[in-house]
Amino acid sequence: MGGGLRPDDRVLMLKIGSAVEQAAGDPDQLYELARSWWKASPAQVQTTRLVVGVADNAIVSAWAPTAWTVSVEPGTAGRVAFRGDAAPEAAHLVGASVAHLYPKGAANPVRYTTVAALTGVTPSTVPSVVHPTGEASATAPTCVLLRLRRTWHDDMTPEELYDATRGYWAMSLSKAETITRAFAVARGIVREVYEPVSWVPSPEPGEEHRIGFEGVVASDRDRWIGRDVSSVFPQGSQNPVRYVTLVDLDGPDPTGRPAATGTESPPAGRGTEPDFVERVEPLLDALEGDLLWSMSRAAQELFHSNTLSWLLSEHPDAAASLAAVFDPAGAGALEVWREYRHIDLVARRGQGAGRFVVENKLYSIPYPEQLTRYAEVDLPWSAGHGSCGATDTSYFLLTLMDPTFDLPSPWRRLSYEQVLTALDAIDVEELGRDADLVTRYRALVRRLVQLKGAVDPRENPDEPFSVRAALAGLGHKGFVGPLQRMRFTGLAQMTTEEYGTPVPLHVDITRAMGLITYERRLSATRSIGWQLQEGQLRLFVLVRDAELAGPGPDRAAARARVAEAEYADFVDFDPAEQVLGDLLLPKHFPTGHWQRFAPDFVYRYRKVDELVTTRQLAEALAELTAYVDAWRLR
Structure with a gap:
């Protein structure tokens, strides 16, 4: 790494106290001991421009990483190691205290920060880094937009605005540690910009998934104050947290000129929201450890x-x-x-x-x-x-x-x-x-x-709905049933909102999978409707004739004959397909063939891709509800 460092460049801090003791003053030995294997995201470390070793809350070494390796060996699989050289800035950094960057009680030996937070320097005193290609770094720092709702009022003092913005938010600590700017947003407008120095957990028992920051007003705040960023938040999203980059806010400029300033609105649909796992896993961990x-x-x-x-x-x-x-x-x-x-x-x-x-x-x-x-x-x-x-x-x-x-x-x-x-x-x-x-x-x-709020799919309607996919990243098997029921209840609420009038949707769980059903009764012995269970979207008929209801292959075959004779034209997935398109996978139904459950359930289904979002599903289910309501026997 030649030249100097930019204030926005990311720094990876590693606690290497034991390596310092083993190296006994040998810089080469310290480097070999300190460079591996660390539990950190392979994608995130790639943007790191400086690695500093920390012991007793002080910097003891600094390296400029040139390459990263991911282990595949048992015991260290997935962990990362770096190769690099002694950083030119080491002489100015070694001995500096970084205690202010470690929250009280922080145990994770891996921590991200920025050059500005590490050294307290400003953009005017730190030259831009030049990479081996000879081009200036295009890596945009990670930022977070934090929407203030009930806490905002026009007469807020700077102190009140800071207190309202800094916490506490449902977001991942590991992601938060990559953030260089936090934007206070109210009524879609940027009200202030902060540079987080450290992140701390919520002091409220029962809010283990929430964190807040300690920080200072950003040196480049004037660039953003008054900017309308409402378009960055997807329409209908309830989540007040959105991760963005400066490129997300400004859009790329092919000429290389500085990003726009003033109150221009950024391009719509940029950034991401906290995902399912980071919203719920800390709460599940806390519940598992709770005797009550x-x-x-x-x-x-x-x-x-x-x-x-x-x-x-x-x-x-x-x-x-x-x-x-x-x-x-x-x-x-x-x-x-x-x-x-x-x-x-x-x-x-x-x-x-x-x-x-x-x-x-x-x-x-x-x-x-x-x-x-x-x-x-x-x-x-x-x-x-x-x-x-x-x-x-x-x-x-x-x-x-x-x-x-x-x-x-x-x-x-x-x-x-x-x-x-x-x-x-x-x-x-x-x-x-x-x-x-x-x-x-x-x-x-x-x-x-x-937990109910974190699981509710209405918080992030544009993320994939699939509970199976979301739960794949969690190790809390005992929560699968409740989480499925919570998730499907949120989808039922959103479907009703999409439909426009109250819909008697039934939410249940069978075979450890969530289930949502809409039934329209046609007579004492006949009903039609739709049902969603994980990856299957079904159109069904209930055949309740006393002589046909119940278990056994003969009765099941008789119910299938009734369905084929009276309801074959009911099975039309076109209303849902108009919304889902290719996300509703094709399926051929042989004449006379129906799936069935005892005692009276007869159905045909098509699979739904796991990438389908809650918003798409709610719209598709609302369309199917309208279709079921309008269908008449001929």
Whole structure:
């Protein structure tokens, strides 16, 4: 590497304390000991212009890497090593403290930074690096756009803007360490630009997937302030984080002139968002290490219902905020029943006041018919009241997932987000020896709420939807079922939004795979609809004739004959194909051949490519819904 370094050039810092001791002052030996094998991304290290060795939070060596190697040997497979020369800048760097670049408690020996963050120099004092080709580096630094929503207001002070921007965001620490600029974006406009110096985890238990930065206002901020970057965020995306490069913001200039300045809008559709794995893996790691989570797994809803009823019964004053969720105007002690006639929680204040019923579902939503039956259950203060429920009694369906249909009266939805808000309002100092237990339970609920949001495909509608592909990078097999149900529930919500009116979509899980179904009943014995299960998109017929329903090859063949005779022209995937194109793979259906499940399910299917996005799937399923609704027997 000839010449000097640019402020934006990336630096790889390696903790090599043990190598320093073994080398005993021999620079060549230190180089050989320090250059391999490191757990780092092969793609990311290729853009590194300087490697520094760190011991006791001080730089002890610096190299200019010329080549990188990826190990294929057992034990080190996938790790990287570099070859290089002593960096010309070493004499100025050795001995410098880098303690400010390591967050408290940071254990990862590999860390990225920039020349500017490492040395504190400015662009005017650092010459551009010239590479062996003789051309200036075209490597664009990695940046992140951070959208401020509820926290933004026009009168924010610089200090308030910095505090609102610096944390905490659902993003990967390893990716964050490659970032040279963080843009504060509000209403689509860049409000400030910062140079992150270090990244730190969120201090809030239950938000292990979120990080924030410590930094300074960027020296080139004037280049960006006022720039409209709204086009960089895909339409409909809910994720406030977007990774970009300066080329993404400006677009390449073939003449080599400096990037445009002012308020020009950048090209649309640039950059990427935090992917599925980086959003959810830290939360899954935290849940796996949580004793309360392990205790809750045997009976999920029962565990939470019992915990909430215990709080209401044993700590009525401290948990007043929780009681107010169910009975806002109430006061006084609650009488609470658990698992009363299969209802999760039943309570009242004294005689005839503050009466409510809670049915608790964590990952699944009961059918409307089930809720109607639950409303008919006799209560300590009412019997024989029918499906309308007891008088002067509130009925709550407490769920983590969003219902995909309108709840039947008298039920109303209560979310775990609302419960979390109530738990946050509890002053744990009033709980005595139970304070730590409730604090840990609150963190558990927060993790579940955060996980639901991180898995929701509406956060990143333009990433591939496939749960199978997304889960391939995770090692938490025990979460496959809940994650699938969460993912498919989000797709059901987005399909309903695309369709424009509420659609009674049913989300379930079978054979460890998520499932979403839309059924239109034609008669007492016939229904038609569509179904998506992982890679299969199905059009189905339900044949419920008493003599045809049930297991066995003869009945299955009879149902197939009915489907072929009455519904062969129903199986038309064209509405979905108009949206998905080649992502809906072709399939030939032999005359009379239908797939089937007992007792009444007959269907034909086409496979969906794993690259299909949530947005594309939601649009295709909405089109199929319209097709099913409009189809008539001839």
